[in-house]
Amino acid sequence: MPDDSAAHAAVSTDVAIIGAGPTGLFAVFECGMLRMKCVVIDTLEAIGGQCAALYPEKPIYDIPGYPAIAGADLVAKLEQQAEPFAPIYLLGRRVDSLAQMQEGGFELRTSKDEVVRAKAVIVAAGAGAFGPNRPPLNDLPAYEASGAVRYMVARREELRGKRVVIAGGGDSAVDWALSLKDIAKRVTVVHRRPKFRAAPESVAQMEAAAERGEIDLAIPYQLHALHGEGGELSHVELATLKGEKRMVPADHLLAFFGLSMELGPIANWGLGLERSHVVVNPATCATSIPGIHAIGDIATYQGKLKLILQGFSEAAMAAHAIHPQVFPGEALHFEYSTTKGVPAE
Incomplete structure (x- = not known):
């Protein structure tokens, strides 16, 4: 190390x-x-x-x-x-x-x-x-400091048994969703539109996993707010462009919006x-x-x-x-x- x-x-x-x-x-x-x-x-x-x-x-x-x-x-x-x-x-x-x-x-x-x-x-x-492109969310630094919000994963074992929300539509988001679906307690992928920018084979695997109930797809949603105390995350609030909102229980948010x-x-x-x-x-x-x-x-x-x-x-x-x-x-x-x-x- x-x-x-x-x-x-x-x-x-x-x-x-x-x-x-x-x-x-x-x-x-x-x-x-x-x-x-x-x-x-x-x-x-x-x-x-x-x-x-x-x-x-x-x-x-x-x-x-x-x-x-x-x-x-x-x-x-x-x-x-x-x-x-x-x-x-x-x-x-x-x-x-x-x-x-x-x-x-x-x-x-x-x-x-x-x-x-x-x-x-x-x-x-x-x-x-x-460095990472950060989402415009309130209290973000506190959640970053605790490790609740991350922009990369050094070792996936750190997320074993955790509720993980992954935001993004590129290769990193899709790859980590597939990698963590058998490690994390729950994986939710948030993207603003149905079309992903990742490799087609990987997207197909993710969609098949979603159909089997191994991954949740929150589409078309965007990150809206973080909820928790003392830098410890409890929920990620999502919203559509029409203002529809959804609360997702979460221990970690992985934000993959590029570098x-x-x-x-x-x-x-x-x-x-x-x-x-x-x-x-x-x-x-x-x-x-x-x-x-x-x-x-x-x-x-x-x-x-x-x-x-x-x-x-x-x-x-x-x-x-x-x-x-x-x-x-x-x-x-x-x-x-x-x-x-x-x-x-």
Whole structure:
């Protein structure tokens, strides 16, 4: 499990990795194999990036060695692979500023006013900083703080035996309805119209489950209000455009209205940008600022493919390019992992 127990003090590390998606997680492993310690910072409350937030149950078919693997399972494997190197995860916060220090390296400040000092930086922020589109409901922060209202699910076992209302009409809403119908006490899907934007096969499965009584479909309704005390949810109030209202007993509301994505503060760091992407040297993933490298979907160069597997390759190239900055004057005697092995936990 990610541990941010060191989050409230200034942290010094070899490499600060911005982004805890698959590419950022694999960068922890690649840096670790070269004896470089990492701090990983992400705006989401859990690791995994878009894999965890958007399609945790969807199979991915182009990961070498896995004919098919669900997004959540891939994230779990990457977390396990990075674990021997003891990364520090600072989750649920944004990197607000990045400055070069006179003595070398960089100082990063987060939205929780934490300071991270690093000898090098890897930007693995995917499409940039992103967060959930929140429904306009009263008292929402209190329910978010208690976990009654969520925008992603890290582990579905947390919802076993719970009454869950899912709002949205895309893949995330439909996938989680199907995933939770045998886990939760009751699942109610709320959507403003009968047509869903999810994969047709998944929608058909959900509608069949509804016909069997395994899922409740509240259509055409929208979220209207939350009811409960002290941040503990008891009911979700729904309403139609005609003003018809319905109360649904609920312990949790999962709101899947998509993610708002933007470069955020990264746009102001002086990196070479091209159409909201960071231009890098394809051989090293170095940006226009020495010591800062960009990998994954946020990086661009001629011939770039937006594939997770290419991000993995970029993580390896960036780690090897950073090694001389972390260990100046030390020759890198690269060994294959089959001969070098992985440090014991």
